[in-house]
Amino acid sequence: MSESTTDPRILRSRRMLMESLAKLLTQKEFDDISIQEIAADATLNRATFYLHYPDKNALLQAMTADRFSALIARRGLSFTNCDGALRAIALGVCDYLAETTGCPSQLQKMPLENSIVPVVEGMFRKGASNHQFAPATDPDLLATTAAWAVFGAARRWFQTPNRIPAEEMAAKIETMVKPIFLSATGSGLGVLQRPGTNRSPSAV
DSSP states (O other): OOGGGTOHHHHHHHHHHHHHHHHHHTTSOGGGOOHHHHHHHTTOOHHHHHHHOSSHHHHHHHHHHHHHHHHHHHTTOBSSSOBBHHHHHHHHHHHHHHHOSSOHHHHHHSOTHHHHHHHHHHHHHHHHTTSOOOTTOOHHHHHHHHHHHHHHHHHHHHTSTTOOOHHHHHHHHHHHHHHHHHHHHSSSSOSOBOTTOOOOTTOO
16 A cells, blocks of 8 residues: 555644635635635645646545445445345435535535545446456446446435435336446346355345
């Protein structure tokens, strides 16, 4: 692993910057927040900010990815078999959109897809690396297609007034997205599973 992912001082500075941005987002619009404000709230200087991120958009994406990854980790996803992981990922996206700080109108303006979608793509790619696909299937394209489908459906759910419970929406997303994997593998996700299940790789 690189020093940037293991050095406690670097990790601490990045955590402080993420926390400061999250705090400021509860007070004003993202476009109105300056790098100087973020650095000052984190008790760091502007030069330190640029040592970690090229601009505030990069910080926003890193913060989103970090929080979303932590939320998914709390759901205990593993990648050994197939039983509920797709639904868990969909529920994670719904939960993240619902729990993100800041008012809904501000959230809708943020480029969250730039940070959430790559994380979900990575989860699908990790599962795909342990599974056999049809010869004409591009695993990377499959992961991208599924990730955008999950995010798009979850975001529409989030923006819907009087929306249904997240668990119910996650089940709907699972029903709609699972055929993407079925067509590519002939057996479903095959490699995504929550811990504690022992179904065969062909189980869906």
